[in-house]
Amino acid sequence: MPPTDELTIRQREILALIEREVAARGYPPTRAEIASAFGFRSANAAEEHLRALARKGAIALEAGHRGIRVLRGKGRARSASAAREDAGAAATLPLVGRVAAGAPILAEQHVERQVAIDPSLFAGRADYLLRVRGESMRDAGILDGDLVAVRRTPEARDGEMVVARIGDEATVKRLQRRGGQVRLLPANPDFQPIDVDPAGEPLALEGVVVGVLRTTVGTR
Amino acid sequence: MPPTDELTIRQREILALIEREVAARGYPPTRAEIASAFGFRSANAAEEHLRALARKGAIALEAGHRGIRVLRGKGRARSASAAREDAGAAATLPLVGRVAAGAPILAEQHVERQVAIDPSLFAGRADYLLRVRGESMRDAGILDGDLVAVRRTPEARDGEMVVARIGDEATVKRLQRRGGQVRLLPANPDFQPIDVDPAGEPLALEGVVVGVLRTTVGTR
């Protein structure tokens, strides 16, 4: 089955509604709102349409409330952000260097430069680049000095590689959720996993890693 | 009190964040997301900033989750799209997939797509991207499916990572020159070095590797 499926009439209507709502209000509708807009008596009807749209690549469903992202505006009018997304050409991502105490990761003083890079490389989902220090993710193919492309989101699933902040330092690790416990796993036997203390300092998830970029100088 | 009040610095920062999130994702952040973006430990800090912004007419707060509507975008000096605008003409590199028998590596049938990428990342010295198959360079942080940025040159020094062609297949290996002998070394103990037979088929050096690019999907 091709990744780009034809949408049914109903699905196009749903997609068009989402686009209209985003354009008009600045945020997507909930399942209940979609259902009531179409007169469905069950929000589940909307849920299933959304899944179909996601399966066919028209939207992306992200964890959390109203986590609908329009990928291909086929429904009707194209939203500004959708148009921007596939303008392709000249998108830039901020390159974040070392992250200092307290300040948010995208604070201006952290941004070293803007790097022009095709956003579609990372499925349009990268928000910034972060320079990685150390060898803790060596076996996942992330070496000292590499840049990781990060998508900003506080949501991450088990097994995903994440940028987490523990106290002052931002760190890249693989997320392990087991029951209620959260663990940050390095990809290098020389390093220890970090157990996140649910009582102490909470885990600040800065985003998930969606790509890696390395510039090789000489023989490194 | 006039309906249009001056915003504080913090309030402008919050507004800027909201605008960025809406532009990037298509929906506004939650209180918790705002708090975590700024390092607040309490979502209530975000709540109060939002109320202040609403009181001053910069945003409207609507009932329901993520009901933030931006009314006056005062938050940011430069929007992401504005930054994108003046990034100027990003150069594109051809992405070469599998390289087939005989034909030159940049032959049209090999070029999968053009990828916009800041040429200065690779010191302006990359000519194309090549998709790497297999695990032979694993310990050099190059995994199956990664793209390597390649500079076209027949010259390469001892120890440099090169794209070489042996018969049909293009391969990425580390170059070892010892005396008059040339060897291609994998970076994975499971693979054997390749001795280049000076009498037989000559080594075709397609270029040197100047970068690596990986797009991580899910948990790979």
Next chain:
DNA sequence: CGGCATACTGTGTTTTTATACAGTGGTCGC
């Protein structure tokens, strides 16, 4: 000095939302 605004922490409580599960009926292809 007192009052007020900003900028937070910390701890709830109540809604809203997403999402799972169990069904029904229609249509199309074979």
Next chain:
DNA sequence: GCGACCACTGTATAAAAACACAGTATGCCG
């Protein structure tokens, strides 16, 4: 006339999110 999708209804539940209240610290204005 059976299996597959599509398009729904209806119920239930857990988690996310909004939002209220009680505090603390700091700076500014008069």
